[in-house]
């Protein structure tokens with residue numbers, strides 16, 4: 001029979017075949033994402049558990065290819081404790097012609113945040129998770145990377161309450177919603193400026209963090225919109241209509257639409273996040289609830305120009321108890337050249353780009 005690739009072995013993980021280096025043993029599925037299947041494994045060389053993500057035919061279309069290329073380049077560029085680290089990347093195929101799959105080996109976490117948002121977290125854990133998320137995003141922004149698609153499913157945690165961001169979101173030119181796979185694009189955490197197609201800056205990620213933080217407090221999604229229109233309606237019904245000054249900054253067609261909406265006053269934040277939905281452990285909890293509510297209000301500001309920025313959020317009383325200059329001001333990685341993942345290449349050209357990234 002054909003000589004099995006030396007140094008590789010093939011195992012079934014769920015319905016997916018993983019052909020991985022011999023050093024990775026005892027594979028078991030821990031998750032699936034829009035890009036592929038993730039397995040936990042034991043690395044017999046490093047003598048530690050790892051996560052292995054299989055990207056099946058990442059060049060199958062431009063969306064997958066851009067995302068895979070961006071992720072490979074960014075993960076090897078970025079080095080921060082709150083961003084998942086790429087430990088190895090390989091393919092079992094020997095030539096470009098045979099090139100099919102990419103395997104990314106990363107640190108193993110224990111759960112993703114969507115499995116944690118409905119737990120009753122005390123203020124200590126809540127503020128620590130929020131602080132780490134802000135640190136990780138600050139590091140991305142320092143490298144010129146705006147994530148734009150932060151949500152609980154692409155953030156992972158461990159029982160020691162450590163948190164890591166799992167991916168790098170959308171390339172600026174990625175199409176906003178149509179995917180070839182059956183996976184639904186979750187828009188619940190997308191900021192008003194992304195929904196309304198405005199120019200955007202790093203504060204889009206602050207909005208998403210506010211939505212995630214709010215969901216951990218409330219135990220349910222803040223703005224569960226079924227599409228962009230519904231998403232916008234849910235946001236203004238809850239937070240109130242935008243100011244005329246904000247609406248005037250929109251593109252004409254969009255501002256005309258936004259003006260047709262009924263006028264909403266919005267709910268007060270003490271009604272949105274009453275004391276009852278905060279942990280009530282002994283001592284100081286009313287003061288902590290007030291601090292958490294204050295920070296939420298500043299993150300869930302409709303107008304990006306008025307929204308709190310990352311540095312102020314890290315210095316807010318609710319999070320700055322964790323402030324460690326070494327974690328917050330970690331030296332920024334080399335600036336990421338966004339233009340590389342925004343080239344309009346053909347599937348075949350992306351395949352070659354990915355092949356080069358994997359074999360070097």
Ligand SMILES: O=C(Nc1cccc(-c2n[nH]c3ccc(-c4nc[nH]n4)cc23)c1)c1ccco1
Pocket residue numbers: 030031032033038040051053084106107108109110111112156166167
């Ligand atoms: O469920 C377990 N772990 C778990 C749960 C959720 C995420 C990860 C995870 N760790 N590292 C990663 C890197 C990337 C991804 C990724 N998911 C989509 N895209 N990328 C996910 C991970 C791990 C578990 C049970 C027993 C031991 O671990």
